[in-house]
Every structure is written in structure tokens, then in C-alpha cells.
Amino acid sequence: MSEIHDAMFRALSDPTRRGLFERLCREGDTTVVGLLSGAGVSQPVVSRHLKVLKSAGLVRDRHEGRYTYYSAERAALRTLVDWTSEMSGFWNDRFDDLDNLLRRMDQ
């Protein structure tokens, strides 16, 4: 159940890797060489980070001749939004409970 979250948060925990993901969110389809500029690391490192992001379901790749285009995976973002919403929800529920408790105490 939470293995998906494990992989996603793990993948996003590294700044370099999260930077790549953010660029893919901003710029869409991009090749490895395209991502290389500004990444601050070597090409093999970029490739490996992309592999991690892919196995975490955060990006997809598409082959076109000798180029490989990577792009952010929309479903993954959805999963993240759901998780944060769930956590926020718990937080709000607790305050609702507190609210109810106070109301009951008030009577």
C-alpha cells in the first residue's frame, strides 16, 4: 500500500533528482542531454536519477531514434496531492473532534 509512497518520497528526497523532476514538470518532454545542462552532475548520473524517478512512477520515457524523451507522470503528482490531502484531513478531523468535545463540554 505505502510502497508507492516509499518510492516517491525516496526519489524526491535527493535535491539533484528532485531538480530533474521539477524541470520535467516545467518544461515537459526533454532529452537526457537537455536535462544535463544545469543539472550539475555527469550524464551517467542524470541517467541513473531518471531511472530512479521512473521506477518510482514519477516520470515516463519515450524513445525516438537515438533520443530518449522523459516527461513527468501526471498520476504521480495526483498520488502526492492525495497523500498530503489525507494528512491535512486527519489534522482537520482532529480539530473537528476537539470542536465537538468543546461543544459537548459547553452543554
Add this chain to the structure above:
Amino acid sequence: MSEIHDAMFRALSDPTRRGLFERLCREGDTTVVGLLSGAGVSQPVVSRHLKVLKSAGLVRDRHEGRYTYYSAERAALRTLVDWTSEMSGFWNDRFDDLDNLLRRMDQ
């Protein structure tokens, strides 16, 4: 700027640590011993995970006699929601651009 995100994603990347945070979101104020049951690790490990979560701004602690109560930090969740929203926003913007492009091409 993104050092906050670094610390947060890093803190949430470990399953044990994220489990603790989720419990704090669900159950609110809890002591270390309270969190210990079901954590699957020793008390010192729990304490260290909580320290990491705290320095990432994800939880706060409150001392009461010999007890220390930890609780989830609402602002941190907000930061996460903002980040995921921003990423989703980029994604949508790109599709708006594509949409505009297709419209222009259509004329």
C-alpha cells in the same frame, strides 16, 4: 529556497519516519513511548527520527514533566501542498500552451 523541501522530502523518505509522521497527523499529541508501540524500532531510534522530523519542520515538541509530546506541524503540510500544486500547475500550463498552439494552428 528549496532547502526546506530538501529537508522535508528527505525526512519523509524513510518509511519508519514517515509512519511516525502519519501517526502524528492522525492521532495528534503523542509521547515518545506512545509512538514506540507499533513503530517496529527501538526507543532511541524513535527519538532520533523525531529529531529529524523536527529539524525538517514537520513536527513540534512540547515538554510536560517527564513526558515529551510530539505533534504534526500544520505549516509543513501546507508547504507540501504548495509544492505539489506548483508542479501540477506547471503541468497544466504546458497543456494550456499546447492547447493554444493547436488553436493557432487550426486557424
Add this chain to the structure above:
DNA sequence: ATGACACATAGCCATATAGGTATGAGTATG
């Protein structure tokens, strides 16, 4: 005061991981 309890820190170890260079596999181009 003494013992029990709650929690944090220190020190240790095994493993994971991010980075590098070298190289391989596949594709376009002259």
C-alpha cells in the same frame, strides 16, 4: 533518598547511495 520511568545522546556497524570514470549498445550522418 532510592528506584522507576521517559526521553535523549553517544558510539558502533552494516548497508545504501550519490558521485565519478570507463565503456557498451544503438542510431544517425558523412
Add this chain to the structure above:
DNA sequence: CATACTCATACCTATATGGCTATGTGTCAT
């Protein structure tokens, strides 16, 4: 066909990290 190019993999190394046990610090209870 030979060369250049794109990308991935293999391999190595240094460091980070998560787990443990032992112990320290502070607080409550008897």
C-alpha cells in the same frame, strides 16, 4: 564503413544513514 552522437550500464569510492546497545539527564513516586 567509419565516425559522431545519445543514452545506459558496470564498476569503484567516499559518505550518509538507519539500526542497535549502553548510558546520561531529568522527573515522578515511594
